[in-house]
Amino acid sequence: MQIGTTVGEFIIRQQADFPHATGELSSLLSSIELAAKIVNREINRAGLSHHILGSMGQTNVQGEEQQKLDWYANEQFKLALAARGEVCGLASEEEEDFVAFDPLQGRHSKYVVLIDPLDGSSNIDVNVSVGTLFSIYRRLTPVNTPVQLDDFLQSGRAQVAAGYIIYGSSTMLVYSTGRGVNGFTLDPSLGSFCLSHPQMQIPTQGRIYSINEGNYLKFPAGVKQYLKYCQAIENDEGRPYTARYIGSLVADVHRNLLKGGIYLYPAGSNAPQGKLRLLYECNPLALLIEQAGGLATDGQTPILDLPPQALHQRTPFYAGSRDMVLRLQGLLAEHG
């Protein structure tokens, strides 16, 4: 696949490898791409259009202050996904319950989508990278029946596709359909996402650790031990490692995916199960990281094997370069 391939062409070529593919997943991915461009346009000029900056003046179901762009992005993805008919329902970080889409005439919508429409939203007002995360599943209940909660509560292994958009110094779309991870950079002059990072692989060992160390006193003992290891001076092993934490999960994981590193959001930081949401944040990133050769766990169990019980369920999240995650898991097993 040569550089210059647009994401649209890429999706069609991949689909050609599946003789029975109907094109529905391709169409769904195109809806996400379109919504991403609309959200990107708004984020790019957020500093100029102050009506879009700042808080909605209300909290969302997560107990967080909802930003205007959280809401705007949620609406754009919802509209784009509802318009084409491949998706029968959506669950979002910004919505208390899942949203069932009205069936379109003659369409047998067989997919559900889960999204974090704007990740790192507290960073918008200060012009720091933010993202969108998405996760796609085949519904479990029969087509043309009302979509049910169980359709959304599937373990991450069942994802048909997942990805993120990072609105950074460049805007990128990174996704996987379970056959590797590919990254596409938006060429603003063309308005197209072009293949720039084919078959991404995360180094098995890195030198970056990413954690909100302000919560140090509440970390499990194993995490404290791991931080001590990262900070120890062992020149021949390249330690101390480098601390990098943007506070936008997508941006922190994207950097570590490219350079090698580990991202940690432990339990106990500000909630017994940590902060990050299993269905909207951890599952899509875990699929990408595993597909790129890394690991993503809750400290013991692969994220993708966790059985979800509720839409807004949280989980500890440790993800990145394989050898780093394995060492951390060893320390968690030893020290708790």
Ligand code: AHG
């Ligand atoms: P969101 O903006 O979608 O609510 O996600 C916020 C998440 C994630 O983006 C980020 O990495 C993490 O919260 C930061 O949490 P802390 O401020 O507790 O470090």
Ligand code: MN
């Ligand atoms: Mn939020």
Ligand code: MN
């Ligand atoms: Mn988020």
Ligand code: MN
């Ligand atoms: Mn969000």
